[in-house]
Amino acid sequence: MKKILILLANPQEKNTPPLELDRELHQVEQALERTINHQSFEITIRWAARVEDLRRELLHSKPQIVHFSGHGSGNYGLILETESRQKQFVSSEALAGLFELCKDYVECVLLNACYSEEQAIAIHRHIDYVIGMNQAILDTAAIQFAIGFYDALAAGRSYEDAYRLGCNAIALEGIKNSAGESEALTPVLKKRRWIVNEKTVLEKTSLPEFVETDKLKPQPEVKSSLPQSITISGGTISGQVGQAGGNLSQTQQIYHSQAEKQLNVIEVVELISQIETLVKQSTIPEERKSKAIAHLAAVKEAATEEEPDKDYAAKSLQKATKFLKESSATIESAKKLWQQITSILTQLLPWLGVAPNFFGL
Known part of the structure; x- marks a missing residue:
């Protein structure tokens, strides 16, 4: 029997748009009722989910699947609720740390919330299958994705198939965003090979x-x-x-790159430290500097884990260098900084497994 933990959060604030969470939950329950053996899944539901609910249920229910429905805010994290039903931001790193402590039994995490790809990347350092949204997603699309996803699980399909059928459910309904693009492109799957x-x-x-x-x-x-x-x-x-x-x-x-020597972890960390030192000594705006340093710290953390997550490291390094490259376009002193960093990035490309254009080189 697989255990599913469903966390629903919709803070009662004036500037927070309401979500049809009850409709989504109803559709999920209907999908799982279609299993040949109705005892295949056990669902734990927490409405107005708080941080305490997330932690306690992960520890006590020991779910294989964790489903969060609510609001996301990109860099600021997922939005849970406080006792008074106000917003409670939960950072990507805090979530990653919690799931690391539960990685022995959690198999799949679904973040059915806008701009939740960043949290998905962080959690994926420890969990094999994580789904997030790469931009805002319409309520109708989020519900259709959940329907397709759980229809697939109820039919005994894999997590990857469930993801694909979730996307296909959106496509079949022809749901598009304000730019006229299919919402089926919004969910993204982080999958371990x-x-x-x-x-x-x-x-x-x-x-x-x-x-x-x-x-x-x-x-x-x-x-x-x-x-x-x-x-x-x-x-x-x-x-x-x-x-x-x-x-x-x-x-x-x-x-x-057959000519490049493959770097080891110590060499990778040393190169990231060199970038960190250059950034700290630079004259770019403090706000950009602090954000870049924070992302560089995430790169080093991912690189030094027992099983380095190069995907997460590459994404974090890309975010760090984005601030530096933008600065080089408007600040004269930052141009030299970007040139120095470019040479270091070139050395890191083979280890990260990305092409030069990943960093805009």
Whole structure:
């Protein structure tokens, strides 16, 4: 039996638009009732979810699936509620830290909230499947995604299939945003890459044993670097054809460099520290400087984990360098800073597994 924890938050403030959370929950319950065995899922629901509810239910319910429905605010985090039903912002790093402590049983996290991709990236450092939204999402689209997602789980499909069917549910309804783009492109999946152990013997009554690619026995040296995680969104799918949300795809930038020496973690951290020092000594505005330093700290943290999350490191470094590149366009002294940082970024490309244009080089 899989346990699902559903957290619903909609602070009662004048500037916070109401959400149809009751309708979404009703649709989720209806979808799960369609399972052949109605005992396949156990649902725990927390309305007006507070930080305490999130922590306590993760610890005591030990859910395999965590579903949050409510508001997101990008860099500021997800929005839960206080005792008086006011906004309570929860940062990406705080969420990542909590899920790290629950990674032994949480399998999938669905953040059905606007601008929640940043939180999805952070949580994905510890959880294999995390879904977030890369921009604002209409209430109707969020509900359709939930319907498709849980219809798939009720039918015994995988988390990845559930994501695709969620996107497809939006596409089938023809829901578009104010720019005329399909809302099916808004949900994004952060997925860990797994392969089957070659020694595994498949039996009818058991699942194959899975191991992460970097835990296999030593392999011959490879002259390219691949990111450890996959982000699925709009674009072109690599290696297989998928149909969800019209143009569902798997985007994976691979940077090949046979001439470059592959960096180790210590060398990566040293290079990030060099960027950090240059930023601290620069004369760019303090606000941009502090934001860049915060993102650089996230890069080092991701790089020094037991299993470095290069996808998260690359995204954080991209955000840090965005502030620096913008400064170089308007501040004369920042131009030299950007030139110095560019040479360091070039050295990091093979380890991160991204192409130069990822940083606008």
